[in-house]
Amino acid sequence: MTNMEFSELTAVYQKLEEISGRIEMTSIISDFLGSAPDDELPTLILFLQGRAFPPWSDKELGIGGKLMIKAISNISGFPDEKVVDKVREKGDTGLAAEELLVNKTQTTLFKEKLTLQKVSDNLNKLAGLTGKGAQDKKISYINELLSFASPVESRYLVKIILEELRLGVGRGVVRDAIAGAFEVDAALVDRAYSLTSDLGEVARTAKKEGNAGLEKAEMKTGVPVEVMLAQKVGSIEEALEKFSPASFEVKYDGARIQIHKEGDRITLFTRRLESVTKQFPEIVEEARENITAKSAIVEGELVAIQDGRHPRPFQDLSRRIKRKYNIDEISQKIPVEINLFDAIYVEGKSKIDAAFKDRREILEKIVSPTEKFRIADDLITEDVKEAGKFYQKALDLGHEGVMVKNLDAPYQPGSRVGHMYKVKPIMETLDLVLVGATWGEGRRANWLASYLLAVLDPDSGQLLTIGRMGTGFTDEEFKSMTELLKEQVLEEAGKEVKLRPSVVVEVAYEEIQKSPTYESGYALRFPRLVRIREDKGVDDADTLTRVEEILGSRKGQ
């Protein structure tokens, strides 16, 4: 076992924080990976992405801000309140720790160096702790790390543990860095990652066995495979121009789940590769009994339902996904069903190269459907009218639309190739007012990175919040948005900024939901910027009445 020092990684973090260009980032990481010992690669890659564990691991750190404040207080000797004040002043717990721990470390001159292995070990031990006394033990593991750490190491340790290290090191950057460091093909790195969901292992294989090793990568049960994504078309006609005949399936309104079966062992993963096995015991049971193959990976859409199998609002399903305790109680209140639509691995063999029609046949062969464990409704046709009727029926049931699938296409993990298309009604956009924003973190620290949206109350003329928008912006857009909004800041508290209502933006979204979180009583799901409406003033923004009209008309569909 090598003993790489944690300080080598923190030096890289510091460099990454100073730059924002993707090419520069890739080259820094590539150099670093190239010089790192093989056995440290998996941990390094996780830590570079600000993670302690892969997303699909059942392990969780579960350290909140309060516990961290206690740990910092213990080790620095400052009372909790002083730590809280510092966090508020800095707007970041990591920076607060760094500053408060400066004096502590000057007194311990000959201390042991903190190694990457030690950090990884302690985080693993910490994640396994539950029950009585767990909190104290967790604090002691954190304290041990902080006592070895230099101030700057403390800054990053705290950020990793709180899962607040956001340096923008995404999958694409790591892929290119691995390709650069070990002179392998980036497309093969991508493929291997899509199948094994483990960039650390992919890096190790790339280094040791090169392209030939990456080509051999295969999926296995228990580790999620990246899902194939859909493209969008405007109408049924357009979809049939892509391929005809095609398979039309109901586009169920829920969450995509991958079910892995190996004997009696069942695991469920979301599309973001997170394990949700514990949250859905009824689906685990159904899968164990009704997937007749010994080993298999199948995919389907999990839907929270109410009378007549109508989908409930997405937030109900979200509540189930988030719930970690009293699962039985909530599963009574919010029942679910799954609609299976693909089989990508059966009896030890990958099926991704098989045509969709064959995979569907395999699915039907290895699943005995039940009331809750269903196979997606489909219609194979080349007739626009027939397909149109099927589409309308899906909407009448309260689902989102239809998926249109190429009968002859393979399954391509992780990519949005044109093997399937979605057709759904176009959602009207809303013109909303920006009333607040939040300063970003890490390399986004100088930008306003999340924007509070508001709608006009037609009766009082007041602005009522309806959601937050922060994704889908390029760096350039963040920069220019910040420039624009800086002039409008009324008040700042920590990272939160209150804005003079003046900028109107056109916003697209997936859905409008009822929500107690915002003043309007509604929340937009996945809001994204379409454009800034320079032609509109606050009084021209959309009203609460409009929001309710859109919601009403969607329901009636």
Ligand code: AMP
């Ligand atoms: P979108 O998230 O809008 O890109 O649409 C693709 C998503 O639709 C998939 O990731 C699934 O979660 C969901 N979906 C619902 N029903 C189906 C179906 N029958 N086939 C494939 N995906 C479906």
